[in-house]
Amino acid sequence: DQSFPQKRRCAFQVTAQNQEYTAVGNVSGSVQLCEKTQCCVGYFLNVDGRPVVDVLACDIAEKSCPDATCKTQTRFNGQVLVCVCNTDLCNSNSNITWTLELEDPQPSYFVEDKPKLCSCQTTEPSEFHIDDIELQQIVGHGHFATVWQGKYKGSTVAVKVFPVGWKQKFTAEKEVYELPLMNHAGIVRFLGSGSKPDGRSCLIVLQFAECGSLHSYLCKHTTNWMLTLKLCQSLSQGLSYLHSDLKKHGVHKPPVAHRDFSSSNVLVRADGTCVLCDFGCSTILRSCSGNHSWQSHITNMEGHAQLGTLRYMPPEILEGSVNLSSSRCLMQGDIYALGLLLWEIWMRCSDLFEGGVAPQHLLPYESELGANATRDSLIQYVFQLEKRPAIPKHWELLPQGSVLQELLTDCWDCDADARLTVECAVDRLLSFQSCYFP
């Protein structure tokens, strides 16, 4: 008899905010059978010096978990405790070794002077042993950084390397990743940061997204309706989480506007879900007055300048007619880009095209304005003529054609105030689940 490796069993307990863990293995009572990994995790919030369970589950993705027992480490100024382990039920409360250190952990690589405009809480950098990272091959080039596939203690990771001249970008991006409660299935997992020993570059270490950017994924693959839904739902949920203002047991995650939301800045994981990345242009919205008046927190040199990829810029920002220090404008800009991304995904869904043959992948406005659309051509087409990417005529005949069309037009409306909120976009996309597609 061939004996198959046994699936890992982990203690299971999650709060409503952490439902993504439910999908990583069958749950029976308080035990979960892991489908994706051999690692169990425990996340605990430090409430008045006592650990309160936030998540006990199988880990969401394969990564290194060399320890047989769960030994907690503190994160976010000691507000959160985390442990990962590799034996059955090692994450159950009774098997955990607690290290409730309430002092700030000392960053091991560098200390930077971070301007604090408000008295809002930020977090200390995670410790990362840069010497243990092996860079293997380049997987992406952006304007500011080169992204490598690498190995860290046996796990595959992505390492974003910024030349020292772009330290400002590095700092701005790291600041977003290090916000409290940034751990979400729709946002690429931040593993740590540091600088190379020669001091010539700074590194951000991230979970590796096996299928690369959404743009490269759509160039190579068409998807069926179910996979299309998975991409769109996870995409909108990631953006919704980024925009959310969360307070959990005294820890605060302020809303963040992405400001460079494009198919190159979304990654696709092996399970067909999207994760958001590249927060180098993002704005953290701090509430300095303690009430609901949000203020953009300038994290980079450009401050409130126009940022992002031209093609995905909403008409009002292209044209320069809005106040970029308004948080509402920045969020509405992300929703416009969400509309363009949904269009890109749906245009590669084989179930939405006759004979199951979707056209080649095109960027928004690529067929109308070419691969190098200029600002002037975009202003004219998108702002003055109020044109949008073409929605195939035959979608009107599909049972769900009208809901797809409505969602797109409600995301990329010319009137920014009339655009959907991201929560509303998430709800609509979740309601598509039950739609019938032949």
Ligand SMILES: Nc1ncnc2c1ncn2[C@@H]1O[C@H](COP(=O)(O)OP(=O)(O)OP(=O)(O)O)[C@@H](O)[C@H]1O
């Ligand atoms: N975690 C990851 N896993 C796999 N590939 C990644 C990862 N992060 C980035 N990449 C690849 O590297 C590319 C560039 O990454 P990123 O957008 O973060 O860099 P950037 O220099 O900030 O780019 P931009 O020019 O958009 O500002 C992505 O489009 C993607 O192909």
